[in-house]
Amino acid sequence: MRDGTKISATEKRSRGRPRAYDPQAALAQARDAFWKAGYAGTSLDDIAAATGMNRPSLRAAFGDKHGIYLRTLADYWASKFELMHAALDGDDRLANSLMKVYDASLALYFGGEGPARGCFVVGTAITAAHADVEVQQLVTEGFLTLDAAFARRFERAKTEGELAAAADATTLALLATATLQSLAVRARTGAARASLRAMARKMVDTLCGG
Numbered sequence: 001m002r003d004g005t006k007i008s009a010t011e012k013r014s015r016g017r018p019r020a021y022d023p024q025a026a027l028a029q030a031r032d033a034f035w036k037a038g039y040a041g042t043s044l045d046d047i048a049a050a051t052g053m054n055r056p057s058l059r060a061a062f063g064d065k066h067g068i069y070l071r072t073l074a075d076y077w078a079s080k081f082e083l084m085h086a087a088l089d090g091d092d093r094l095a096n097s098l099m100k101v102y103d104a105s106l107a108l109y110f111g112g113e114g115p116a117r118g119c120f121v122v123g124t125a126i127t128a129a130h131a132d133v134e135v136q137q138l139v140t141e142g143f144l145t146l147d148a149a150f151a152r153r154f155e156r157a158k159t160e161g162e163l164a165a166a167a168d169a170t171t172l173a174l175l176a177t178a179t180l181q182s183l184a185v186r187a188r189t190g191a192a193r194a195s196l197r198a199m200a201r202k203m204v205d206t207l208c209g210g
Helices: 009-016 023-037 044-051 055-062 065-088 094-109 120-129 133-159 169-188 193-207
Strands: none
Touching: 023 044, 023 055, 023 065, 023 120, 044 055, 044 065, 055 065, 065 094, 065 120, 065 133, 094 133, 094 169, 094 193, 120 133, 120 169, 133 169, 169 193
């Protein structure tokens, strides 16, 4: 009863409904929690606090902690691949394309609040991958996708005359991916962004035959 009036069935159902949430926003908040403390250091309660969702709602929407982490890892890779394609598939010359990749990656590594957080994959998935087959598979597939994207760009550079015909696109791609990984680790351990960009610039000169 409210002021002598019966509460309608519709009002009762409305009261019982879970609070609306944005799945992508919730996953981004869960990702940031993992990014800060790592997979092992992040509890389901930490994720609940980050997302504003209670544990039952989290489980209903995304599964357990492991399931949530796999979703955040897959989403991170998807955003990374989108970044790669935007940088590599345009009309820029090879050196500019590669620097766009590294500049966008550094923006991501230094994009959080406080100290640089580096790469989500390097910072959270590498230690978990050793004992978790599903994480290991996502990490491996992700790195192979990065290698393939770089290799395609180097092959295109050969076709367009920016690289010698004898250049090994596969090896250059491995070096380009390794540079990404090195930038991520060094960012996480306190290297200055300007020094990392200078390092990337030197590596791009080397990759382009300088």
